[in-house]
Amino acid sequence: MKTKTCSSQAALTYGSQPALRDRLVLEAARLDAPDVVLAVTRRGKRTVVTGGRGPEPATPREALRYELGSLTKTYTVLLLATLAAEGVLTQDDRLAAHLPPTLRLPHRASHSITLRHLATHTAGLPRLPYALVPGALLRPYRSGYARYDTERLLNAFAATRPLHPAGRRWAYSNFGAALLGPALARAAAVAYPALLGTRVLRPLGLTGTTLGPGPEGADAVGYRADGRTPVPATDMGAFCAAGAVRATPHDMLSYLEALLNPAGSSLSGPLKEVQVPQLHRGGRRGETHTLTWFQHPAPGGPLLFHAGATFGQQAFCGYHPASGTGLAAVATARGRRCPLVPVAYELLYQLAEEGH
Structure with missing residues (x-):
């Protein structure tokens, strides 16, 4: 080499x-x-x-x-912390409060999910929307995300019954992280790409990041x-906040x-x-997690x-x-x-x- x-x-x-x-x-x-x-x-x-x-x-x-890829989540969660510091929202706001009011959420557990739950992978959502799983298995080098727009992402959330109540356990979820994109955008009334650029990338001088x-x-x-x-x-389509x-x-x-x-x-x-x-899982030898980073001794x-x-x-x-x-x-x-x-x-x- x-x-x-x-x-x-x-x-x-x-x-x-x-x-x-x-x-x-x-x-x-x-x-x-x-x-x-x-x-x-x-x-x-x-x-x-x-x-x-x-x-x-x-x-x-x-x-x-x-x-x-998933390193994107650390930038998105830094954006969440930035908007919270500005008073635009709080980390413990309910996700539903920052989604279109016309979106019906039939599953009771969905109403308890907060922005912090999404950031820390404790929302109870699966790794991917179920409709994406067969394509991911059959075509591992083709992005199914590209065909997923925000409307489809939100409809998938509405149709998904959380696997467990929010905050009960940790399960890594691209699905959950992706939902931070439209939620933060709606809270700030600015599209996610522009929001990340003005609130995170520009203040940090990250001119080579897009x-x-x-x-x-x-x-x-x-x-x-x-x-x-x-x-x-x-x-990444509507999963831009995740990857x-x-x-x-x-x-x-x-x-x-x-x-x-x-x-x-x-x-x-x-x-x-x-x-x-923010949390520790798996006993003494398990994983500690901050709002967005894995943490090891x-x-x-x-x-x-x-x-x-x-x-x-x-x-x-x-x-x-x-x-x-x-x-x-x-x-x-x-x-x-x-x-x-x-x-x-x-x-x-x-x-x-x-x-x-």
């Missing part, structure tokens, strides 16, 4: 951390994908390494925008598990740096709010992280506040041959252990 520092300029900029750069080169070599980027921030100093067994793209790999495809050559191309068959860009964000690795680092140093941001309160633990303090995947790409973001360390990783393939998430998690844990 061919690896390199992200550019000659970047090599000069990050030359103060050659040992870390060399380590990232070795870690990148463990990942079998056409394009790989590993990017670390440690107390404000960045080290970025790119590699991949595919041909070098016309746009440098570190400048491409990658599909973040919700849709950019001009030709701006976005990374995903591939099937074989690393050879390209996959069309993912259209539509695209970002450059440098913007991902900027996002992590804001979370590591909330005091330096205009979104200080919301950035702190999304890191507060680590030397010196907790490690927070989230991963995401689309039909041909995968991404990871994690950070360790005690050591001031954050790691962003992306790859343009999925499957056993490209274990991006465990490699990135293991690397972040080791860096946290060494740096606390």
